[in-house]
Amino acid sequence: MMRYLAALAVLVGFAIMPEVIGEYYVEIMILFMINLILASSFRLITTCGDWSLSHVVFMGVGAYATALLAKFLGWPFWGTVLLGGMASAVIGLAVVFPLLRTKGFGFFIGSFALGEFVRLIWVKFHFPFGGPRGMIGIPSIELSDIDFYEAIPYYYLVLLFTIACLAILYRIDLSRTGKVLKAIYADEDLSRCIGINVARYRAMAFSVSAFFAGIAGVLLAHRLGAIDPKNFDVNTMVYLVIWVVVGGVGSFWGPLIGVAVMMLVGEAARPLAEWRPLLFGGILIVFLTLLPGGLDSLMSKVREMLDKRTADGTEKI
Amino acid sequence: MAILEVKNLSKNFGGLMANRDLDLEVEEGEIRGVIGPNGAGKTTFFNVISGVYKPSGGTIKFDGTLISNLSPDKIAGLGVVRTFQRVALFPNFTVLENVNIGRHLHARESLFGAVFGMSKQKEIENLEKSRQIVDFLGMTEHQDELASNLPYGLQRALNVAIALATEPRLLMLDEPVAGMNPTETAEMTRIIRLIRDEMGMTVMLVEHDMRTVMNLCDKITVIDFGEKLAEGLPQEIRANKDVIEAYLGAEDIVA
Amino acid sequence: MLLSVKEASVYFGKVSGIRDVSIDVEEGQIVALIGANGAGKSTTLRAISGLKQPSSGEIWFKGERIDDLSPEEITMRGIAHVPEGRRVFPYMTVKENLEMGAFSRKDKAGIARDLEGVFRHFPRLRERLTQAAGTMSGGEQQMLAMGRALMSDPTVVLMDEPSLGLSPILCQEIAKIIKEIHAEGRTVVLVEQNARLALSLAQKGYVLETGSVVLEDDAKALLENDKVRETYLGGSD
């Protein structure tokens, strides 16, 4: 009951937020929600033990796909968003296929290399991708007379997508499929020997997570109006890794917490300007060396301690 | 007809012959023991049959189907499932969840179905079946405990439970009573017999504990230095001079 | 007492490897630890040599507590460990492997003398000096692992399953060498699956079951103990 009330409160909070905060913060919130989709989809890959270093590239695939379809073919938004996601999923399959023989560090590096290959295609071909300078003039979204060029309508559109994507990812996490992925992570040999096709599940996790990254990319492209290959390079990827590491991947909520906390830290550190990467780098090192489970593990530790105290009967909550 | 037919099976690692020209036939409904000294190649034999390793030579047929070059999940799908010598389970799942993951082969779920909850009915059936297996192994009171919190003996029992959940036709147990105390050993022996008698599965096991093997098995195969040294009924094996020498060490080894 | 383990317990995560194991080794003895797979014999040796720190209990060597020392410090104090599965350095030559055994020693003359000693025990190693260790047979690797351990001129040698995977003839050879090493005045702690071999070499034996010592006696007495015979020596015929 408490849980549903909390969820309702969060939803209402998000719904009325644009009325309360200024336009600048509405833009920040739009980015925040796009990053939530990105980070949460990234976690899906990690549940089976794979860490990818190419996830933001798939965000780029969605972004480029929607830009091309909207700009050159004049497709409507509902078409481009679906196709943007699908394009990411398909290219994700192509990328993950050769990587299925690798694990752990090899997978991480290999995914980086193949992602880089995809990204360099955008750099290399001026037509239609615009080369290193990328694509500009991506049309804003129009749906039945509403102009999504304005921040507030766009905010609600992204909110809708964020709720839908996170809900689906949450369902997958709880489903048998989600459990199978965690089983593969826990004991791959045992998983195989009880009939789980490990390669198929790893590929599926990668492709599905690429789909959602692609949708995040579509939403990003239409907001920025211009994209270039640098938006999706390894530097951006490292920031995604920092969010996810800070939040932790132990539970569904970890990456979401990570994005929230680190975007807050980023905003707070805005006056530090060029020193910010140092701060983020330091945070990354501290978390990996001292709190490898991220904030999520910290919270479950606290919860465990509280549980213990209630169990002892010394204190009731 | 034999349910498992192994012919001329060889496996080498680099120059080391772990298995050499092994022949073996297991009849349906049999409990077969595979014994031999440490390092004789018993676990390699299990790994090759279950598809963890590819054989270097020879053929393996299960129920007439050639399985020598299939992957472990395909072999499991055909009904050959093995346990591991080590404790192999999913530590962050509860006992019931562990067994339910073992139902994988009987729970085809599409991603679409997963998201929109369309496989609910199937899941309820699987959970029911998992519960029965947990009951069967006498772990009902532990079913909601995390597997990592179980004592060693129960963890080993859970290994067997996960394998049973796949409903195999041939269950291969790698040292099922290793490290167990006498009470646990007796209980596990009883369960293995029930698996054959009540569930109708064929069982093949590798085991060090001679007493368990002699008590339990219909027929015993002895492996030494990767080769088959002897095969026969327990009393024949017990009396076999070669076996005594290889397995137990010659009486007067230190002159 | 030269070496004593006092109520040591080792945990792997939440699972216990050994529980309250106590073992006493007197100078000049061969002490055998026997028991089934997974009974905790290797874990006991690993606790002594510092590869796995016990979570409780104490280990004393030459009147000094050593359970919180690192493996290299324990090696330098005179305990050499021949690990299970030989663990020679596969891409190094026989000579280099032996050299590593004497890594922390500075006395050149002593090293040369001990190298000769190793060759006396294992003449085959002298013939194979420049061969990569990983390309040798199992028996030769076992000899190299033992030779490497002797190069640190240890007081105590811990041997983990030296007969594993070796033919009966080679087992006899290894047994003979263990006796020679003992005759040199070194103390040996021997872990063996092959209980008959171990007990016939040793003066004293410990039987381990599921991580605890269940029986301790003279090796001879254990050889004649009915329960031991039935469980570990394959029945009393």
Place this chain on the structure above:
Amino acid sequence: MDWPTFIQSISNAVILGSIYATVAVGLALAFGVMQMANFAHGEFFMAGAYVVYVFYALGGMPFPAAVISAFPVVAALGVVTERFVFRPTRGNVLAGFMATAGVAFILQVIVGQVWGVGLMRSVPTPYMGAASILGAQVSWQRLIILPSTLVMVGGLWFFLHRVKLGKALRACAQDVEAASLQGININKITALSMAISGGFAGVAGALMAPINAVTPYMGHSIIVTAFIVVIVGGMASIEGSILAAFILGFIHTFVTTLFDAVLATMAGVAFMAIILVVKPTGLLGRVRM
């Protein structure tokens, strides 16, 4: 491609391969000893270039002395990284790798704040002129890279195969636990291997300082190539990484000459992908130190 261009490309490829080899050998060494995958290896390279910039271009130290002093300076960075990043994450390759991405950020910011971002630091060329080889012109500045690489790689080989401490390092790479049982202090060995690894990257960066644009972000391009080299060669194999360095040197040089630099990078990445599919252990994955 005409004859002089061909010869020119060959000599460029060999020199590029030498630089790759110097960088990648360090990476492979650290990975081989204790699975330390250093994301900041490119920034170590950058740091070496800045040592030359500060000591030689600003401080007036002779060029060779500046190059040599890059070794201890960057070796110290390696030791610090080992102590505060790799040691706490030991046993988890990915965590160590990701954490060193943080080290890379930190080094970039510090160097940028002290010596300026964006502006290209120009290091005057100490050795003017060019040698004429079979009709191709190779500048002395590039040519000295070849003997430097030979000396360093040869020195490393000698250390690993003829010096007791170097052999201990190989022993660790082959079996850490067995090495500790021989009385080898593992922490000292891992620190040593990171010192050597850093030193190599530093000297490579120092040699390239007069040739490359010296910026805080110059490590980016080299780290990508270095990891491609090490994966292709076999993560823990020094011989493999040297072989792969020269293969990559040739691919890059020739594809750049015939087409362009972007395609050259794509070719390198594609080559690595093929190796990962066909032989995930790398070309010489079996050969270890």
